[in-house]
Amino acid sequence: MGDGSQGPAGRHQTFAPLRHPRFRALWLATLASNTGAWIQGVAAAWAMVRMAPGAELVALVQTATSLPVPLLSLLGGTLADQWGRRPVYLAGQALMMLGASALALAAALDALTVWSLLGLVFLTGCGTALRQPAAHASAGDLVPPAELPAAIALNSMSFNAARAVGPAIGGVLVAGAGVPATLLAGAALSAPAVAVLLFWAQRRAAESLPREGLARAMLGGFRYVAGERGLLAVLLRCLAFTMLAASIWALLPVIARDIVGGGPVTYGTMLAGIGVGAVAGGFAVSRLRQRLGSEGMAAAGGLAFAVACCVPALTGELALIVPALMLGGAAWMATLSSLNVLIQVHAAGWVRGRVIAIFLIAWFGGLGLGSWAWGQLADLAGIRPALALAGAGMLAAPFLRRLAALPAFDGSDHRPLPRAEPPCTAAGPGRVILCRPFRIAPADTGDFRRAMAALRRIRRRDGCGGWQLLQNLAVPGCWTECVTYASPADYERQRRRPTRADGDIFARADSFHRGPPIPAFLALAPPVRRWERSRAASGEH
Structure with a gap:
């Protein structure tokens, strides 16, 4: 199977990438940094509860954390694809550490206000947004291809x-050591990742x-x-899940205070329940994916998180709420881990950082928008009705499969597809047009045009500037595929982008050709100067 965590020894294959020292060191350092970021998030949320007890402002802390991802993660993913994972990862990690340290210092000096807290949380989130695509995509640089799906699952x-x-750790620290010390601990956990990245000697092929x-x-x-329907489905399902799940993450401090009637200890206990459930879900996710498949995982995750939403809507008993939150933590882990595996095993290597970035936009965008929306609804209608509505939404979310069916966990083969298309030797400016002649039997015209429509999707997905299928009216059965590229360099880039996963589509189109092969050829369309276009339009010669 494409997912290395599936199979008879699924659990062992899941943890196999940890045998590689560089992957293990970066994985542990990133785990520490991510944990520190969420520790800081709890401290910031509780500081906001003290300064401004309204649910709307408390929920804005989550929004300030999540909002940079839709704004900056695509930039981070693009830079990671173009310049390499390590430098982008390191720059984002350094920005995270800077923002986290400033937040801890402001709290220690008792200089935090509502808006300075939100601003520093936003700055830390900017570092997270820049580094996350590189962090997720770096697995392919650190493990053999056969272990890539398992490495994706581990990340x-x-x-x-x-x-x-x-x-959960943050809640315990806030209760025992206070907000400033908790913020400082979170900032300190960013340092190991910076150290590992400084000593990671990444080799990149010469461009x-x-x-x-x-x-x-x-x-x-x-x-x-x-251009990839399966990726679009994953993004839609991720957006729906995170917007609904944001009800728990954004309102948990208010649930602890107003529904349960507790303080920081209660908040920490509830977070610990989510954490324990998430760890359990992490150990079980490989076997669950194997048994349930992608749609089964989505349905099970929605049902489990619906329980986590509905129980605190119905009761204030902590003894009932904590087990429900444990179930919600397991659902959060299993669902988003599975969606992350799907998004990466179905993306080609040349664009993987950007695809991950778009996935993170859906993830954090849903979390940020959902946090704001649930905070507004809780202030208007009450916390319990908001949670009940979120639970109902989770139960209905699996019906999205009719609109956006998830792809299978089996990954695609993204090795380059060997093609005989000619190299471009032109060095000057101008558009390049690839022309591929076909001779087909008249009876095959309909099937041939459908096969070429599938090929058009691949060409446009990979970035061509224009695509046409031309029929020679003077010669029956003579057709030519014409693909336009912005420049010779653009043609050479895109000539290397089709993968073996696309091979069947190319082979299907080529199978309709009758007779000896007709070589493809390139045409160069020199750029037309503006004054030449003006003269042509006015009819001057």
């Missing part, structure tokens, strides 16, 4: 375990082509996702 487990366990423009490369990530 997802690490991220989600920190998301669940970190707040023979100029780098793609930043804006064009960023748009290329969206274009790639738009």
